[in-house]
Amino acid sequence: MSVLLAILLAVIPVQDDFSKWISQLESDSIAEREEATRLLYALGEAGVDRLEKAREGARDPEVKARLEALIARIRKAAELAKILGPTKRVTIAARGRPLKEVLAQVMAPGMAAIDPGEFDPEGRLDLQVRDVTWWEALDRVARASGAHYEIKDNGDRRVKITLIRGKEPEGPVLYAEQFRISVVEASRFDFRTPTGKKSMAMIVVEARHQPDLKPGGRMYDDVIRFDTITDAKGDDAKTLPPGWTGSRFLNPRMLGLQEGVWVRADAVLPLTITGRTDVPFPSETREISLDLSGEGSTVQAGKAMLRAMAFSSSPGGTRLSLKVESEDLPDLDQRLIPGSVFLVDSKGGRHPGFSNSSSGSNDRYTWKFEFTSGIEDPRRVVVRWVEEFHRVAIPFRLEGVRLP
Amino acid sequence: MSALSARAGTKSQKGNTPECVQSFVTGGTTLVSHLKTSIRGAMALSTLFLLAGPISVGSQEASPPKEIPRITWEETDYLGLLAKELELKTAGRIRLGKGIERKEVKVAVRDAGFYEVLDALCRAHKEVTYFIEDDVQPGTEQLTISPGRWIEYPASYHGHFKTALVAMMKTSRSSPEGNETRVETELVVFGPPWTALSWSSGAEVEWTINEARDAEGRDILAPPRIGPGDERMGISLDMHRSGNFSIHVVALRDFVLDRGLKVLAGKAKIRTVESRAVRLAAEAGATAEIPQGTLTVDSAKELEESGRESSWIIAVTLKPNESSKELNLHRVVGPRVRYDGDRGRGTYVSLPSQGRSFDVSTPPIPRSPK
Numbered sequence A: 001m002s003v004l005l006a007i008l009l010a011v012i013p014v015q016d017d018f019s020k021w022i023s024q025l026e027s028d029s030i031a032e033r034e035e036a037t038r039l040l041y042a043l044g045e046a047g048v049d050r051l052e053k054a055r056e057g058a059r060d061p062e063v064k065a066r067l068e069a070l071i072a073r074i075r076k077a078a079e080l081a082k083i084l085g086p087t088k089r090v091t092i093a094a095r096g097r098p099l100k101e102v103l104a105q106v107m108a109p110g111m112a113a114i115d116p117g118e119f120d121p122e123g124r125l126d127l128q129v130r131d132v133t134w135w136e137a138l139d140r141v142a143r144a145s146g147a148h149y150e151i152k153d154n155g156d157r158r159v160k161i162t163l164i165r166g167k168e169p170e171g172p173v174l175y176a177e178q179f180r181i182s183v184v185e186a187s188r189f190d191f192r193t194p195t196g197k198k199s200m201a202m203i204v205v206e207a208r209h210q211p212d213l214k215p216g217g218r219m220y221d222d223v224i225r226f227d228t229i230t231d232a233k234g235d236d237a238k239t240l241p242p243g244w245t246g247s248r249f250l251n252p253r254m255l256g257l258q259e260g261v262w263v264r265a266d267a268v269l270p271l272t273i274t275g276r277t278d279v280p281f282p283s284e285t286r287e288i289s290l291d292l293s294g295e296g297s298t299v300q301a302g303k304a305m306l307r308a309m310a311f312s313s314s315p316g317g318t319r320l321s322l323k324v325e326s327e328d329l330p331d332l333d334q335r336l337i338p339g340s341v342f343l344v345d346s347k348g349g350r351h352p353g354f355s356n357s358s359s360g361s362n363d364r365y366t367w368k369f370e371f372t373s374g375i376e377d378p379r380r381v382v383v384r385w386v387e388e389f390h391r392v393a394i395p396f397r398l399e400g401v402r403l404p
Numbered sequence B: 001m002s003a004l005s006a007r008a009g010t011k012s013q014k015g016n017t018p019e020c021v022q023s024f025v026t027g028g029t030t031l032v033s034h035l036k037t038s039i040r041g042a043m044a045l046s047t048l049f050l051l052a053g054p055i056s057v058g059s060q061e062a063s064p065p066k067e068i069p070r071i072t073w074e075e076t077d078y079l080g081l082l083a084k085e086l087e088l089k090t091a092g093r094i095r096l097g098k099g100i101e102r103k104e105v106k107v108a109v110r111d112a113g114f115y116e117v118l119d120a121l122c123r124a125h126k127e128v129t130y131f132i133e134d135d136v137q138p139g140t141e142q143l144t145i146s147p148g149r150w151i152e153y154p155a156s157y158h159g160h161f162k163t164a165l166v167a168m169m170k171t172s173r174s175s176p177e178g179n180e181t182r183v184e185t186e187l188v189v190f191g192p193p194w195t196a197l198s199w200s201s202g203a204e205v206e207w208t209i210n211e212a213r214d215a216e217g218r219d220i221l222a223p224p225r226i227g228p229g230d231e232r233m234g235i236s237l238d239m240h241r242s243g244n245f246s247i248h249v250v251a252l253r254d255f256v257l258d259r260g261l262k263v264l265a266g267k268a269k270i271r272t273v274e275s276r277a278v279r280l281a282a283e284a285g286a287t288a289e290i291p292q293g294t295l296t297v298d299s300a301k302e303l304e305e306s307g308r309e310s311s312w313i314i315a316v317t318l319k320p321n322e323s324s325k326e327l328n329l330h331r332v333v334g335p336r337v338r339y340d341g342d343r344g345r346g347t348y349v350s351l352p353s354q355g356r357s358f359d360v361s362t363p364p365i366p367r368s369p370k
Helices: A002-011 A018-024 A030-041 A044-057 A061-084 A099-106 A134-144 B079-090 B114-125
Strands: A089-098 A113-115 A124-133 A147-153 A159-165 A173-176 A179-193 A196-209 A224-230 A248-250 A256-263 A271-277 A279-291 A298-301 A304-314 A317-325 A342-345 A350-352 A354-360 A364-371 A378-392 A395-401 B020-040 B071-078 B104-112 B144-147 B155-158 B161-175 B178-190 B204-214 B233-235 B245-253 B261-281 B287-290 B293-303 B309-320 B333-339 B357-361
Touching: A018 A030, A018 A044, A030 A044, A030 A061, A030 A395, A044 A061, A061 A173, A061 A279, A061 A378, A061 A395, A089 A099, A089 A134, A099 A124, A099 A134, A124 A134, A124 A173, A134 A147, A134 A173, A134 A179, A173 A395, A179 A256, A179 A271, A179 A395, A179 B233, A196 A224, A196 A271, A196 A395, A196 B233, A224 A256, A248 A256, A256 A271, A279 A298, A279 A304, A304 A378, A304 B293, A304 B309, A317 A378, A317 B309, B071 B079, B071 B114, B079 B104, B079 B114, B104 B114, B114 B155, B114 B161, B161 B261, B178 B261, B204 B245, B245 B261, B261 B287, B261 B293, B261 B333, B333 B357
Parallel strands: A113 A159
Antiparallel strands: A089 A124, A147 A159, A173 A179, A179 A196, A179 B161, A196 A256, A224 A271, A248 B233, A271 A395, A279 A378, A298 A304, A304 A317, A317 A364, A342 A350, A342 A378, A354 A364, B020 B261, B020 B333, B071 B104, B155 B161, B161 B178, B178 B245, B204 B261, B287 B293, B293 B309, B309 B357
């Protein structure tokens, strides 16, 4: 009997509410549009043909744009799976189950520890999610508990997530396989001097990656690229950085890759933001060893020439500069893997180095490292060097963004 | 497979080294001034500022290195000539920038400090200033009168010093952690020309804010729950201007900017230093004796560059004497370094918060001029 049922299920065409979801994309409610987007996205590559037909038939340019973004996301998901491996997916069917058991379903080897924080781990929870991404599962558990969460380093770069009382304010969130893309901060700055008033706003978009992924290189600049910021009137809300402030500082959280964009303070809300991620993941790395005897050595690593120089050792500390030059290798400054530089002594002992400054240009870059003092007979320095990057570009469209 | 070569990465031939490194070493007299500052009616609408009531000032706890008398003076003449006259009265150098409109102004002050007189001159001229709001280019640290609209900042004067509130910025922020609003105020203490206050002079200013009230008299002194640096991305109010002053940003609770502050009161404790330049040969083993111990060059490495220029990394260690063992490096060595072969431009060193060693890294400079 069960065999017959399985055969029947396999031959009966998939019944879904495709047409209903497509028309729901025109809804005035952001929540309804997002729900429809989520359900259409869940169709995966198998649904791309139908989505393309719907896009061709769509008369509303907004719906057309949403379908375009959706198709791009589905194709991107297939591409990401090839680069980063399969997305961790979660199914939870909880009816009156203890919070600790629900959290256990989200935790997995290599992912993050999740602490219920001030919540009773025995507290009961109702939650139904089916085959959602890891980030969506975590968000849904937090929301069902009446919580938001903070992500911190648990020591040794291990990730610890703690639930905190109070739901996160509603806002546009995009779950794209191993990533969660959202607006994590919106700020308005009102400036006063005796000569006048000035105002400006900033939106920070963050792409959180799954805890088991390790992006490489420099992750602070241009990891998020903005294409358009449009206000409710359809006007361009993007603007240049103001000249009346000091320096801009970044304070990203663990697992978060972020970038801010300046926005006119008088933009008519809400805003729609489109862009894409540009996150480098090392795809090919190699360990390079540079001799310290004499006056240092050079090593050719593909198109780059690495050189150890200005090695000095004194009671105050041990210092070394590492310079790389290449005329046609892009992103030189992103190719040294942080935490991968060690001085090796004559007994093979490895002593970690810490970069205290770096500088350079497109074709040459220098890092200065400090090591602990008292390293006996240092012989060589080893570094891990990225020869190839995969750059993960995920298109995003965030609607309903508001300023404080 | 890559080739491992052993090409020399550094050079230390004597003929190519810059002849010496100059390091400003602080020492000698320490002047500690306590300036009590009270700025009232501060920064309401755009240009409307009031300095109401008597301004609370306290006495200096230490004598300045030079006793400059307070000034009673009434005269009418060209601004440049009056500035020179003020130099003579105070022995403080005042630079005059190019392009100042030649205009006759009147000064009339009684028992005034240096900045009360200088402000009277600039106010009378209207088109000169010594604090340029949006000047973020590295410029001179000496007091300079330049063309520019005179701006009346809410200020208080104490002795020959002046404290002013130059800008305020409200940050309203929404994030997963919640919504927050705070106001940062940018305070500046100006030092007279004979008291170096700039960052590179090694002077330190310790600010204490005792009272902050908004226009309704509400206490806004308690710091906001989330301060600068807690956000994912922010901007600093301090624009890193150059001049003989020290800037401090204070975070306050939210208030209505357009209605301004009723009072902002506090104290700036200034620790100035007298410094002297010490010349140190850029050769491993070279030493220079200073009152706090001995400076030794650990190494001087040339980083090979193309063309006729090289940059250098010169590692220096301080060996303190018995009486200076507890002193932090920042209390002994100033941040500015000059070297031969660079037309005196020099560079700034990043002094570590711990330890006794630091590196002087030069930008590419012509190889040894000698």
